[in-house]
Amino acid sequence: xxxxxxxxxxxxxxxxxxxxxxxxxxxxxxxxxxxxxxxxxxxxxxxxxxxxxxxxxxxxxxxxxxxxxxxxxxxxxxxxxxxxxxxxxxxxxxxxxxxxxxxxxxxxxxxxxxxxxxxxxxxxxxxxxxxxxxxxxxxxxxxxxxxxxxxxxxxxxxxxxxxxxxxxxxxxxxxxxxxxxxxxxxxxxxxxxxxxxxxxxxxxxxxxxxxxxxxxxxxxxxxxxxxxxxxxxxxxxxxxxxxxxxxxxxxxxxxxxxxxxxxxxxxxxxxxxxxxxxxxxxxxxxxxxxxxxxxxxxxxxxxxxxxxxxxxxxxxxxx
Amino acid sequence: xxxxxxxxxxxxxxxxxxxxxxxxxxxxxxxxxxxxxxxxxxxxxxxxxxxxxxxxxxxxxxxxxxxxxxxxxxxxxxxxxxxxxxxxxxxxxxxxxxxxxxxxxxxxxxxxxxxxxxxxxxxxxxxxxxxxxxxxxxxxxxxxxxxxxxxxxxxxxxxxxxxxxxxxxxxxxxxxxxxxxxxxxxxxxxxxxxxxxxxxxxxxxxxxxxxxxxxxxxxxxxxxxxxxxxxxxxxxxxxxxxxxxxxxxxxxxxxxxxxxxxxxxxxxxxxxxxxxxxxxxxxxxxxxxxxx
Numbered sequence: 001x002x003x004x005x006x007x008x009x010x011x012x013x014x015x016x017x018x019x020x021x022x023x024x025x026x027x028x029x030x031x032x033x034x035x036x037x038x039x040x041x042x043x044x045x046x047x048x049x050x051x052x053x054x055x056x057x058x059x060x061x062x063x064x065x066x067x068x069x070x071x072x073x074x075x076x077x078x079x080x081x082x083x084x085x086x087x088x089x090x091x092x093x094x095x096x097x098x099x100x101x102x103x104x105x106x107x108x109x110x111x112x113x114x115x116x117x118x119x120x121x122x123x124x125x126x127x128x129x130x131x132x133x134x135x136x137x138x139x140x141x142x143x144x145x146x147x148x149x150x151x152x153x154x155x156x157x158x159x160x161x162x163x164x165x166x167x168x169x170x171x172x173x174x175x176x177x178x179x180x181x182x183x184x185x186x187x188x189x190x191x192x193x194x195x196x197x198x199x200x201x202x203x204x205x206x207x208x209x210x211x212x213x214x215x216x217x218x219x220x221x222x223x224x225x226x227x228x229x230x231x232x233x234x235x236x237x238x239x240x241x242x243x244x245x246x247x248x249x250x251x252x253x254x255x256x257x258x259x260x261x262x263x264x265x266x267x268x269x270x271x272x273x274x275x276x277x278x279x280x281x282x283x284x285x286x287x288x289x290x291x292x293x294x295x296x297x298x299x300x301x302x303x304x305x306x307x308x309x310x311x312x313x314x315x316x317x318x319x
Numbered sequence: 320x321x322x323x324x325x326x327x328x329x330x331x332x333x334x335x336x337x338x339x340x341x342x343x344x345x346x347x348x349x350x351x352x353x354x355x356x357x358x359x360x361x362x363x364x365x366x367x368x369x370x371x372x373x374x375x376x377x378x379x380x381x382x383x384x385x386x387x388x389x390x391x392x393x394x395x396x397x398x399x400x401x402x403x404x405x406x407x408x409x410x411x412x413x414x415x416x417x418x419x420x421x422x423x424x425x426x427x428x429x430x431x432x433x434x435x436x437x438x439x440x441x442x443x444x445x446x447x448x449x450x451x452x453x454x455x456x457x458x459x460x461x462x463x464x465x466x467x468x469x470x471x472x473x474x475x476x477x478x479x480x481x482x483x484x485x486x487x488x489x490x491x492x493x494x495x496x497x498x499x500x501x502x503x504x505x506x507x508x509x510x511x512x513x514x515x516x517x518x519x520x521x522x523x524x525x526x527x528x529x530x531x532x533x534x535x536x537x538x539x540x541x542x543x544x545x546x547x548x549x550x551x552x553x554x555x556x557x558x559x560x561x562x563x564x565x566x567x568x569x570x571x572x573x574x575x576x577x578x579x580x581x582x583x584x585x586x587x588x589x590x591x592x593x594x595x596x597x598x599x600x601x602x603x604x605x606x607x608x609x610x611x
Contacts, residue, residue: 030413030513031512033512033514034512034513034514037411037513037514038411038412038413038513041408041411042417044408045405045409045412045421048405048421048425049421049424049425051481052424052425052427052485053424055439055443055481056427056428056439058443058449059439059442062442062449070449070452071452072452072456073449073452073453073454073455073456073457074456076449076453116329117330118330120325120326120327120329120330121326121327121329121330121331123326124323124324124326124327125327127323129323130323130324130327131323131324136331139331139339140334143338145538145591145592145595146342146588146592147341147342147588148338148340148342148343148344148345149341149344149581149584149585149588150545150567150568150571150572150580150584151344151347151567151571151572151577151581151584152340152341152342152343152344152347152358152581153341153344154571154572155341155344155347155577156336156337156340156341156344159358159359174337177334180330205322206322206323207322210326234432235430235431235432235433235434235435237432238546242572253432253434256432256434256435256438257434257438260434260437260438260441261438261441261550280447281447284442284447287438287441287442288442290438291435291438291439294435295431295432295435298430298431302427302430306423306426
């Protein structure tokens, strides 16, 4: 089954080229019924796009708006009473800066650790001549469907002395089996067996083969892996919640969580009093801007990384 | 070929240490294990099935069970067909450029962190959020989405789908891209409408993918992580928001009741495993599709 899928993906490039060679649209003019379908289909997708974009757009708009206007429901499409006070207030908080610094360290070192554990292993798994390949595959697959659970995991990390150590934020989450299989299927479909055999005939050892033939051909998959792991680490919150207790080690998401949720209970339980209302307004202002500030790297990188999403090897393989 | 092991050994050791060692830790589900005990030297006394019995006789056992199951079930009923519909719909668009742009938009929420997602929910649906501010301005008053237990499931499920429907569509889009264009041309010549071709050409082409995703979804009908539910929990919505995994988190990490929490977690993952095996066996029997 998965093989068909991979073949389908390979066909994609050929199909695209063929489609380009043929007339841009199908030679037959669409019938009336089809025109209706295309219109309805387009409207459906457009509505979906609005549903996806609007909440994000609103957060941006609200972060630049006067809190009073937001509270009175006047802000919905465009900033009202433009202000950046939310941002200036937010950036005064020291925790945001340490959070940013910590997250950058965790993401950088952690992603390197991920690549070290994923790329070479994916290469080895893609080799049909790896002894006990099937057994190793099963050892990996089982972990996708069964695990020890939260408490034994916590006890292990605690035994290793990683509780409240920043090292935990780098070492944990070292390899995602799903990503590993993605790398494996990339190599299976993109590096011809003959290339490896030719290298062997020429007297290339396994290391030479990997470093001078395989790695230079791996740029696309390494890019995708960096993307997946780095975003996952940037957004990771729970490993920090569970394992860290010193604020100096907190990553951005944990700091963000404290900003976002801290006053929520107060604001939901007692909305009547004026002082609380006032406090809520300022707090909400900071919340809107904190969402933008903490997502900034992803927002900036998104246009550059999105071209990788359509690549076929996003689809992993079990077999 | 043994030098190849240098490439995979670190990963293998990592997986054995961080995935298989905790599996050994499951023994504490059958022990009176407290934070003072040591798992390696085995200081805890054996408790047999006592932890499980305690869980089953819990006054809120069925609430935890049904909260977990229903949250997954409702999520599945919407979250499973939606990406398929979206993929078929995107694939049927005439303008390929527009389709690419829409895909880029649909993938975007996938990269938002859970903390930000739940933060957005508070800012949109909270007491002072957009929906309430507009409602209040229109004279409808304010509705406490986070204090009404009833609102928990819709918020949880719709936000989850909002975040991931586009990303989940990728796998179907990839399968659809492999459909031989000649099939479409032949069908067109035969006078099949675009709608007809969705059902006669596109859908059969992605059927194997749908089967595999269905097996995986059924296998996870009792698995919902504690992460998002924990972020969305308030004292007022516990009636629906307390699920098995959040309960494990609270009893174990917060309460220090390690043996008991492990037993509860084990119960949940055992159900998942059984569901997955049943789904896979059935699929193998009635179609040629299976995970292994």
